[in-house]
Amino acid sequence: MELKIYKDKNEVATAFSSYFADFVKDKDQVHVALSGGSTPKIVFDVLASKYGDEVDWSSIHFYWGDERCVPPDDSESNYKMTVDHLFSKIQIPKENIHRILGESDPNGEAMRYANLLEINLDRVEGVPQFDLVILGMGDDGHTASIFPHQIELWEAEDHCVVATHPESGQKRVSINGKVINTTKEVAFLVTGHGKAEKIEVITQKKEGFEKYPASLVNPASGNLLWFLDKDAASLI
Numbered sequence: 484m485e486l487k488i489y490k491d492k493n494e495v496a497t498a499f500s501s502y503f504a505d506f507v508k509d510k511d512q513v514h515v516a517l518s519g520g521s522t523p524k525i526v527f528d529v530l531a532s533k534y535g536d537e538v539d540w541s542s543i544h545f546y547w548g549d550e551r552c553v554p555p556d557d558s559e560s561n562y563k564m565t566v567d568h569l570f571s572k573i574q575i576p577k578e579n580i581h582r583i584l585g586e587s588d589p590n591g592e593a594m595r596y597a598n599l600l601e602i603n604l605d606r607v608e609g610v611p612q613f614d615l616v617i618l619g620m621g622d623d624g625h626t627a628s629i630f631p632h633q634i635e636l637w638e639a640e641d642h643c644v645v646a647t648h649p650e651s652g653q654k655r656v657s658i659n660g661k662v663i664n665t666t667k668e669v670a671f672l673v674t675g676h677g678k679a680e681k682i683e684v685i686t687q688k689k690e691g692f693e694k695y696p697a698s699l700v701n702p703a704s705g706n707l708l709w710f711l712d713k714d715a716a717s718l719i
């Protein structure tokens with residue numbers, strides 16, 4: 484686990500964009516799972532503006548680690564957020580974008596997406612292997628859409644699961660912990676004071692840390708990076 488701490492969100496975005504451009508450089512084909520929520524917005528903006536012309540986007544296949552079960556034009560959609568902040572600003576072939584189509588049949592889509600991953604990605608002991616998974620972390624210590632109240636989904640047999648947001652009840656499709664921990668490299672993007680308490684508990688393995696899904700991210704490769712701003716890292 485490598486903690487990379489930066490002054491603010493802008494510096495996190497700049498540092499991560501440079502890391503991402505370097506990660507994909509000179510690779511014929513890269514399979515990347517994106518996180519959702521709001522943190523990626525500034526990161527995608529910086530990535531598009533600083534590296535839009537430098538990165539060979541045709542070599543990258545984009546997936547999502549999780550998606551809300553809403554239409555693709557819904558303000559809650561992680562796909563829409565990514566189009567608005569990244570895909571609309573770069574030259575990327577449409578066939579390289581693998582959206583989670585959870586709006587109509589979450590359970591059916593979880594199965595379809597799991598099959599898609601098994602077809603598109605190399606497998607390690609039967610588990611699809613991403614080259615890179617980008618994760619966020621909620622104030623409650625969730626990651627992707629594996630929430631503390633459904634932590635059993637982390638070890639689900641199915642590689643994609645249907646989760647439920649603890650407050651809103653919103654259905655979500657999410658990759659499970661086995662897929663996350665099979666990934667070659669995992670990068671967390673976590674900023675803001677609201678995350679500081681869980682960052683302390685999880686990264687310092689304080690009492691009760693294991694009840695938070697983000698603490699279970701431990702790729703077999705050992706390649707786990709945390710991109711944090713000072714606010715999120717204020718207690719460590």
Ligand code: 6PG
Nearest residue numbers: 519520521522619620621626627
């Ligand atoms: C989602 C995410 C989720 C997110 C965290 C942090 O679909 O919401 O994938 O895991 O990364 O909730 O969200 P913020 O970046 O908005 O704090």
